[in-house]
Amino acid sequence: MPKYLLYVGYLDGDFTGKEAGDVDSSVGLHRVLEPAGVLPQAAWRLDARPGTGPDEVLIAVERLNLDAASFRQLREAHPGDGSAVRAEVLRIIAERGKMHNPVTGSGGMLIGTVERVGPDSPLGLRPGQRVASLVSLTLTPLAVSDGLAGWDGRGEQVPCRGHAILFARSAAAVLPDDLDPELALAVLDVCGAPALTTRLLARHRHDRDTPVSVAVLGAAGKSGALSLAAARRAGATRTVGVVPCEAERDRLVAAGLADAVVLADARQPVPLATAVTGALGGPADLTVVCVDVPGCEHGAILATAPGGTVLFFSMATSFTAAALGAEGLAADVTMLIGNGFVPGHAEQALALVRQQPAVRHLIEARMAAD
Amino acid sequence: MPKYLLYVGYLDGDFTGKEAGDVDSSVGLHRVLEPAGVLPQAAWRLDARPGTGPDEVLIAVERLNLDAASFRQLREAHPGDGSAVRAEVLRIIAERGKMHNPVTGSGGMLIGTVERVGPDSPLGLRPGQRVASLVSLTLTPLAVSDGLAGWDGRGEQVPCRGHAILFARSAAAVLPDDLDPELALAVLDVCGAPALTTRLLARHRHDRDTPVSVAVLGAAGKSGALSLAAARRAGATRTVGVVPCEAERDRLVAAGLADAVVLADARQPVPLATAVTGALGGPADLTVVCVDVPGCEHGAILATAPGGTVLFFSMATSFTAAALGAEGLAADVTMLIGNGFVPGHAEQALALVRQQPAVRHLIEARMAAD
Numbered sequence: 001m002p003k004y005l006l007y008v009g010y011l012d013g014d015f016t017g018k019e020a021g022d023v024d025s026s027v028g029l030h031r032v033l034e035p036a037g038v039l040p041q042a043a044w045r046l047d048a049r050p051g052t053g054p055d056e057v058l059i060a061v062e063r064l065n066l067d068a069a070s071f072r073q074l075r076e077a078h079p080g081d082g083s084a085v086r087a088e089v090l091r092i093i094a095e096r097g098k099m100h101n102p103v104t105g106s107g108g109m110l111i112g113t114v115e116r117v118g119p120d121s122p123l124g125l126r127p128g129q130r131v132a133s134l135v136s137l138t139l140t141p142l143a144v145s146d147g148l149a150g151w152d153g154r155g156e157q158v159p160c161r162g163h164a165i166l167f168a169r170s171a172a173a174v175l176p177d178d179l180d181p182e183l184a185l186a187v188l189d190v191c192g193a194p195a196l197t198t199r200l201l202a203r204h205r206h207d208r209d210t211p212v213s214v215a216v217l218g219a220a221g222k223s224g225a226l227s228l229a230a231a232r233r234a235g236a237t238r239t240v241g242v243v244p245c246e247a248e249r250d251r252l253v254a255a256g257l258a259d260a261v262v263l264a265d266a267r268q269p270v271p272l273a274t275a276v277t278g279a280l281g282g283p284a285d286l287t288v289v290c291v292d293v294p295g296c297e298h299g300a301i302l303a304t305a306p307g308g309t310v311l312f313f314s315m316a317t318s319f320t321a322a323a324l325g326a327e328g329l330a331a332d333v334t335m336l337i338g339n340g341f342v343p344g345h346a347e348q349a350l351a352l353v354r355q356q357p358a359v360r361h362l363i364e365a366r367m368a369a370d
Numbered sequence: 371m372p373k374y375l376l377y378v379g380y381l382d383g384d385f386t387g388k389e390a391g392d393v394d395s396s397v398g399l400h401r402v403l404e405p406a407g408v409l410p411q412a413a414w415r416l417d418a419r420p421g422t423g424p425d426e427v428l429i430a431v432e433r434l435n436l437d438a439a440s441f442r443q444l445r446e447a448h449p450g451d452g453s454a455v456r457a458e459v460l461r462i463i464a465e466r467g468k469m470h471n472p473v474t475g476s477g478g479m480l481i482g483t484v485e486r487v488g489p490d491s492p493l494g495l496r497p498g499q500r501v502a503s504l505v506s507l508t509l510t511p512l513a514v515s516d517g518l519a520g521w522d523g524r525g526e527q528v529p530c531r532g533h534a535i536l537f538a539r540s541a542a543a544v545l546p547d548d549l550d551p552e553l554a555l556a557v558l559d560v561c562g563a564p565a566l567t568t569r570l571l572a573r574h575r576h577d578r579d580t581p582v583s584v585a586v587l588g589a590a591g592k593s594g595a596l597s598l599a600a601a602r603r604a605g606a607t608r609t610v611g612v613v614p615c616e617a618e619r620d621r622l623v624a625a626g627l628a629d630a631v632v633l634a635d636a637r638q639p640v641p642l643a644t645a646v647t648g649a650l651g652g653p654a655d656l657t658v659v660c661v662d663v664p665g666c667e668h669g670a671i672l673a674t675a676p677g678g679t680v681l682f683f684s685m686a687t688s689f690t691a692a693a694l695g696a697e698g699l700a701a702d703v704t705m706l707i708g709n710g711f712v713p714g715h716a717e718q719a720l721a722l723v724r725q726q727p728a729v730r731h732l733i734e735a736r737m738a739a740d
Contacts, residue, residue: 029640315689321412329539337706343702
C-alpha cells in the first residue's frame with residue numbers, strides 16, 4: 001500500500017495534507033468522523049464538506065437512485081406518506097454525511113457532473129463529464145442543498161441538488177450518450193449481478209464441461225432480468241425465472257428471457273424448490289437471488305443442486321440464515337456474497353441493454369412502475 | 371424431492387403421518403409451529419415434543435456447545451452474572467423449542483446418546499451410540515429437563531439433560547472412542563472451516579498452478595487453528611495467523627502452525643491489511659475470517675489480493691458490510707459464506723486433531739480458557 005496523506009485542514013477549497021506513515025487515504029479514511037479507524041462504509045458519520053483532497057473527485061449531484069431494499073423499508077415505515085419518506089432521507093443524509101439507511105445497511109448510487117478532479121485522482125475523469133458512481137452511497141460523502149424539493153418520496157429515483165465525493169479507490173462510469181440517463185443509472189446500479197453470473201458460468205464450463213441450469217429469483221426486476229440475459233449469453237443450458245405475481249410473470253414470459261417462468265413465493269422454501277426443480281427438470285446448478293425481501297435464503301439453498309452455487313445479490317440477505325440454513329439442510333452448496341464490483345461490469349451490462357431490447361423494455365417497465 | 375409425510379398426531383410416542391403431495395418432511399417442516407411454511411432454522415418456534423416420526427432420530431442430550439458469537443452476546447448482556455445467562459438460555463429454549471439466540475441468530479451444537487431411531491431414518495444411527503449433531507441448534511428441536519442445573523452460565527459448554535430431534539436431512543457424527551468428548555465436540559462444531567479451506571486451496575491449484583498465500587483472522591481460536599493446519603496441509607505456500615492479543619500470539623507462535631503470526635485488531639481495516647501484507651509479502655490469496663466479533667469484513671477484503679477469496683466463517687459477519695465494502699473498495703474478490711456442511715468435514719477435522727498435537731493443544735487451551 002502507498003503512503004497516505006493525512007488531511008488536516010481546508011485551504012482554498014482543497015484539503016491540505018501531510019504524510020503520515022502507511023495508511024491509505026485512497027479508501028477515504030480521512031473522511032471518517034466516527035468511529036475512528038473504520039472505512040467510510042462502516043462509519044456512522046462522514047465529513048461531506050466539498051473541499052477535495054489531491055486524489056478526490058467532487059461531483060455536482062443530479063439524481064440519487066436508492067437501493068431497492070432501502071426504499072422498500074422507508075416506504076413501509078411510512079405507508080402512503082411520501083413527505084415523511086423524504087424527510088427521513090434528508091435526516092439520514094444530514095446526520096450521517098451519506099445516504100446510508102441505518103435499518104437496511106444499504107444505500108444506492110448517484111449520477112451527477114464532475115466538478116473538480118484532484119491532481120492525483122486515478123479515476124481518469126474530467127470536469128464536465130456526466131457520470132454515475134459505481135460505489136455505494138453508504139460510503140460516499142454526500143450533502144444535499146435543495147431539500148429534495150423535486151422528489152415526492154414515492155420512487156427510488158430521487159432528483160437532488162448537492163455534492164458528493166469520490167475517492168481514489170472508487171469506481172465511476174461516464175454516462176453513455178445513447179441511453180437515457182435514468183435507464184443507464186438503473187442498469188449500472190445492479191451491473192455486478194450479470195457480471196458475476198457470467199463469471200460463474202465461465203468457471204463452471206472451465207471446471208466441468210457439463211450442462212448448466214440457472215434459476216433466477218426475482219427475475220422480472222432489474223438485476224434479475226440482466227442476470228437471466230447474462231446467463232443465457234454465457235451458455236446456460238436451461239434457465240428459469242421465478243416471480244412473485246402474475247403481472248411479473250406475464251411481463252417476463254413476453255420478454256422471452258427465460259426458458260421457463262414460474263410463479264412462487266421465494267420465502268416459502270419447499271414450494272419454491274418444487275417449482276424450480278419442476279421447471280428445470282432438477283435443482284439448479286446456479287441460483288441467483290435478486291429478491292429484495294428478507295427470508296429467501298433457505299428456498300434458494302433448497303432449490304440448488306449438490307455441488308452447485310447460490311449467488312446472493314439481495315441486500316436483504318441474512319448471513320446467518322444462509323450459513324446455518326445450508327448446514328441445517330446438509331446442503332453442499334457454494335454460497336457467494338454478491339460483490340457489486342467486477343472488472344468490466346458496467347460495459348457488459350450496458351451492452352446487454354443495447355443488444356437485447358427485451359431486457360431494456362423490462363427495466364423501463366420496472367422503472368415506470370416504481 | 372420425494373413425497374412427504376404430513377405428521378398429524380402422536381401415537382405410542384411416535385408421530386403418525388399421511389402422504390400429502392410433494393413437500394418434504396425430511397427437512398423438518400412438520401416441526402415448525404410458527405410462522406408456517408418456513409424451514410426450522412427460520413422458524414420462531416418449533417415443536418420439540420419427544421415423539422419421533424418415521425424418519426426422525428431422538429437424542430438424549432448430554433451437553434450443548436453454544437456458538438461463540440451467541441455466548442459472547444449473552445455474556446455481554448449479563449456481565450459477570452452467570453445465573454442470568456443460564457436463565458436466558460432456559461427462557462430461549464422454552465420459548466422457541468430450540469436454542470436459537472434471537473440477537474445473534476446463531477445456536478451451537480450438542481452431544482448425546484441415540485435413544486430412538488425411526489424406521490425410515492437415513493442417518494445410519496443406532497440406539498446407544500454417542501453422537502454429536504452436525505447441524506445447528508438453531509434448527510434442532512430441543513427441550514431441557516434439568517433446568518441446566520449443572521451449568522454455571524460462564525462457559526460455552528453446557529451440561530444439559532433433555533432431548534433433541536434430528537431430521538432425515540441432517541448430519542451427525544458418532545463420537546470417536548480415542549478423543550475426549552468435549553474435545554471432539556469443540557472440533558466438530560467448527561469442522562466446516564478447515565474442510566472449506568482445503569477445498570478452496572484444491573480449487574486454486576486446479577485453476578492456477580501458482581503459489582497461494584493464506585491469512586487466517588482469529589487464528590488461535592478453534593476454527594482458526596484448524597483452518598491454518600488445513601491450509602498448510604493443502605499446500606498453502608505461506609500462511610499468516612492474525613491474533614488480537616499477546617497471549618494468543620505467544621500460544622500460536624509456540625504451536626508453530628503458521629509461517630508468521632501478527633498482532634492486529636481485525637476491526638481496524640488499514641492496520642490489519644498492512645500487517646497481513648507485511649507478513650505475506652503481499653495481500654493474501656485466501657483470507658479466512660474466524661473472528662467472532664462484528665466489523666471484520668472490510669479488513670478482510672482489504673487484506674485480500676485482487677482475484678483472491680475471502681471465506682467468512684464468523685457468525686458475526688454482516689452480509690451488507692461485506693457486499694458494499696468490496697464494492698466500495700472496488701475490490702475484485704470472491705466472498706464466500708462459510709457453509710458448515712462439507713462432505714467428509716467431520717472425519718477431516720478429527721484427523722487433523724489426531725495427527726497434529728499442536729492443533730489439539732491449542733484447542734484444549736482454548737477450551738480451558740472458556
